[in-house]
Amino acid sequence: MKKLIFSSITIILFSLSVFAQDIAPYIKVGETTNSMQQTSEAVINALQNNSFTILGKYNPENKNNLQVIVFTSTDLKNTVVKVSDRGALGAAFKVGLVEKDGKITISYTNPDYFLRAYMQNNYVTFKSVFQKFSADVKTALATLGNEFKPFGGTIAANKIKKYHYKIMMPYFTDPVELNEYSSFEEGLKIIENNLKNHKSNTVLVYKVIYPKEKVAVFGIGLQSKEDGESYFLPKIGEENIAAMPYEIILQGKTVTMLHGKYRLALSWPELSMGTFMKIMSTPGDIEDTLEAVCK
Known part of the structure; x- marks a missing residue:
């Protein structure tokens, strides 16, 4: 009986350790x-x-x-x-x-x-x-x-899906709506044309398009020297460079982006509040840039 109890406790502890894995x-x-x-x-x-x-x-x-x-x-x-x-x-x-x-x-x-x-x-x-x-x-x-x-x-591991940086900060489920179109095809055309013309100092890095599902993802380089990658990456750490480029996603008629206060924090979870404050304007700057790409 003692062996059975001991085995059960061991299994439970092992399961909890896996569940709580960082x-x-x-x-x-x-x-x-x-x-x-x-x-x-x-x-x-x-x-x-x-x-x-x-x-x-x-x-x-x-x-x-x-x-x-x-x-x-x-x-x-x-x-x-x-x-x-x-x-x-x-x-x-x-x-x-x-x-x-x-x-x-x-x-x-x-x-x-x-x-x-x-x-x-x-x-x-x-x-x-x-x-x-x-x-x-x-x-x-x-x-x-x-x-x-x-x-x-x-x-x-069990907290990643509900991650947010601090209290009152956005979650994955709080995206920023950038624009709404009359159709998926119209949105796709506008976004592709704007990226082709490097609107708002942007560059298209990649795209993944699902015509049947009417979904498209664009990875966009932010090339403005004043408020783009050159501004915020040196401050928060270039070691995490694989976090870039920033994405927008068109689903049906609506195009959204992950909120900067979520997307940057998720990609740089070690950020101190002091460092985060140094790029306080960045989430808004990214939103403005990507919103322009979508119009």
């Missing part, structure tokens, strides 16, 4: 002394050789020592769109390259972290797909390093 937003793969071009090509080849699709790449802040490579997989792309409340935001994952002191650090956005945030209660429903995606990414990038060290702060 998860970081980024995974460091390793470092290399190769050039940025060589490293970028190696990352792209590693991903493509493992059946991933490259969606785009760019240099945040227009800095040659920073690069982001955006990718997806067919299974992930086709799964996340089944989640009607902005699930398609989870279609794109990123590798970040940061060159400093003659070395390039390779990292990527952690699927276990961001998919829990973006899928909300639906994460469990498609957990097997997401876990396979995560494992496949690690396998693909293992040719470039062997550290696979989590970094960038942590949030308890």
